[in-house]
Amino acid sequence: MINDLQDSLSKLSQRELEVLVHLAQGHTYKNIARRMGLSLHTVDTYVRRIRGKTGVTNRVELTVLAAAAGHGARPESAAGAES
Known part of the structure; x- marks a missing residue:
């Protein structure tokens, strides 16, 4: 299962990973x-791309x-927006 997850993650762009982390943190699409x-x-x-790729x-x-992908770590863009 770990290898499958890593394979799936390797298909995602950096921006897709950022969106994924925000979703995992419970943020809405609007947020x-x-x-x-x-x-x-x-x-x-x-x-939709994340779902299609994974x-x-x-x-x-x-x-x-x-x-x-990072155990809920905040993406850099989100960290900077809250400062």
Whole structure:
């Protein structure tokens, strides 16, 4: 299972990983868009790409994937936005 998660994560772009971590932290699409300076449509597109690349089908699976990516670590863009 760990290898499958790592394989899935290796397919994602840096921005997709950032969105994934925000989702795992419980942020809404609107909040993610604001934090990352994106439109809601772009956030939705990133989530669809994540799901397509990894095969996850729900938010719980996205959270598990995010934990494998960095155990809920904050992306740099989010850390800077709160300073």
